[in-house]
Amino acid sequence: MDVTFTPEEEAFRKEVQSFLAENLPKLGKTSRREFETKEDFLGWHRILAKKGWVAPHWPTQYGGTGWNVTQRYIYNEESARAEAPALLPFGLSMVGPVIFTYGNEEQKKKFLPRILSGEDWWCQGYSEPGAGSDLASLKTRAVREGDHYIVNGQKTWTTLAQYADWIFCLVRTNPDVKQQEGITFLLSDMKTPGITVKPIIVLDGAHEVNEVFFDNVKVPVENRVGEENKGWTYAKFLLVNERSGIAGVARSKKAIERLKEIARAETTDGKPLIATDEFSRKIAETEVELSALEYTELRTLAQESKGQMAGPESSILKIKGTEIQQRLTELVVEAVGYYAYPYDRFFGENEYVPGPDYAEAAAGNYFNMRKASIYGGSNEIQRGIIAKAVLGL
Numbered sequence: 001m002d003v004t005f006t007p008e009e010e011a012f013r014k015e016v017q018s019f020l021a022e023n024l025p026k027l028g029k030t031s032r033r034e035f036e037t038k039e040d041f042l043g044w045h046r047i048l049a050k051k052g053w054v055a056p057h058w059p060t061q062y063g064g065t066g067w068n069v070t071q072r073y074i075y076n077e078e079s080a081r082a083e084a085p086a087l088l089p090f091g092l093s094m095v096g097p098v099i100f101t102y103g104n105e106e107q108k109k110k111f112l113p114r115i116l117s118g119e120d121w122w123c124q125g126y127s128e129p130g131a132g133s134d135l136a137s138l139k140t141r142a143v144r145e146g147d148h149y150i151v152n153g154q155k156t157w158t159t160l161a162q163y164a165d166w167i168f169c170l171v172r173t174n175p176d177v178k179q180q181e182g183i184t185f186l187l188s189d190m191k192t193p194g195i196t197v198k199p200i201i202v203l204d205g206a207h208e209v210n211e212v213f214f215d216n217v218k219v220p221v222e223n224r225v226g227e228e229n230k231g232w233t234y235a236k237f238l239l240v241n242e243r244s245g246i247a248g249v250a251r252s253k254k255a256i257e258r259l260k261e262i263a264r265a266e267t268t269d270g271k272p273l274i275a276t277d278e279f280s281r282k283i284a285e286t287e288v289e290l291s292a293l294e295y296t297e298l299r300t301l302a303q304e305s306k307g308q309m310a311g312p313e314s315s316i317l318k319i320k321g322t323e324i325q326q327r328l329t330e331l332v333v334e335a336v337g338y339y340a341y342p343y344d345r346f347f348g349e350n351e352y353v354p355g356p357d358y359a360e361a362a363a364g365n366y367f368n369m370r371k372a373s374i375y376g377g378s379n380e381i382q383r384g385i386i387a388k389a390v391l392g393l
């Protein structure tokens with residue numbers, strides 16, 4: 001594996017850097033913690049869509065950039081370094097690729113351009129109260145009646161469904177066969193009568209996830225992706241993309257830089273924290289882990305450039321990536337010490353928060369990041385996949 005960049009690739013890096021430098025300042029808010037409205041979430045998406053850079057991983061015929069994997073790597077690295085807002089994955093990285101891989105021509109024409117432009121916001125209707133890790137046991141039922149399915153059931157943990165125009169769902173169309181063989185992949189307009197969204201407030205106080213109820217919801221058969229009862233195949237394809245995307249190597253590299261800045265500013269016994277053996281060792285250990293993960297990611301990208309798509313190996317990226325993300329938020333809390341505490345006391349109040357600016361979000365980020373080892377399939381489940389599908393145990 002050659003990890004040096006060619007002069008052309010360095011020129012591409014410069015192009016990305018100047019685009020970011022010119023366009024990021026146009027956004028009022030860049031951090032997800034500041035986003036309050038749907039438009040806040042979509043600001044960066046719309047700028048990239050205008051430039052034609054919103055879906056670098058899509059085939060060019062559907063609106064991709066035609067970049068090779070190295071260019072995509074450079075683009076991600078530079079975007080994270082410049083702290084560009086992360087794009088929501090539900091349309092671009094989840095249902096979009098399912099539609100262009102398994103959908104029919106009408107579905108491609110109808111949905112893909114609207115995902116690219118940001119006109120349609122998608123959410124993911126996989127998990128149910130009794131079906132998370134054991135996803136194949138899902139019970140939301142779809143019964144065919146003429147040219148519609150009638151859907152009844154409940155989804156849960158549905159991220160940002162409160163803004164969604166569409167939901168992609170796994171539903172049970174045949175309860176009498178092996179679980180995996182009776183599942184269908186349906187697309188539903190969130191405005192359809194019978195769909196109700198109820199908020200779930202997460203540890204840091206944000207309205208990030210929801211319950212979504214289906215009460216006799218009519219979904220046209222034309223909104224079924226692929227074949228009836230073959231949804232498990234499309235569902236697994238989507239999960240591999242989801243897990244690879246969670247690794248977040250480039251963003252963790254930026255987070256380590258930030259942690260080092262904090263550890264330079266904070267002192268203990270009159271000494272910068274970064275100069276203490278204990279804290280610098282913790283940073284170094286995390287940096288080594290991240291470096292190993294980066295090379296694992298580069299290996300999967302090298303394979304991808306030869307036409308081999310990531311498979312169950314994406315579980316390794318997911319586990320290590322999320323462990324590092326969580327560790328980094330722990331180290332920030334440790335570095336800022338008592339200044340992390342006011343978050344809890346003053347959350348939601350309009351009071352002066354003592355301590356440096358970087359301490360304000362420390363506890364919130366720490367609490368929020370506990371989710372990372374659960375979503376996208378918990379890390380215990382990923383270890384099971386590695387044992388079975390990668391190691392053949």
Ligand SMILES: Cc1cc2nc3c(=O)[nH]c(=O)nc-3n(C[C@H](O)[C@H](O)[C@H](O)COP(=O)(O)OP(=O)(O)OC[C@H]3O[C@@H](n4cnc5c(N)ncnc54)[C@H](O)[C@@H]3O)c2cc1C
Pocket residue numbers: 123124125126127128129130131132133134156157158159160208209371374375376377378379380381384
């Ligand atoms: C913030 C957040 C956002 C999410 N967003 C979405 C979304 O948008 N759409 C969506 O569909 N889902 C979403 N999820 C759901 C997520 O995919 C599930 O929470 C996850 O798959 C775990 O399922 P569960 O919560 O039902 O836990 P359970 O499956 O009940 O698991 C409970 C615990 O038992 C462990 N466990 C279970 N089975 C095994 C086993 N066989 N071996 C070892 N350990 C096991 C798990 O690791 C876990 O620690 C989100 C979750 C979170 C936290």
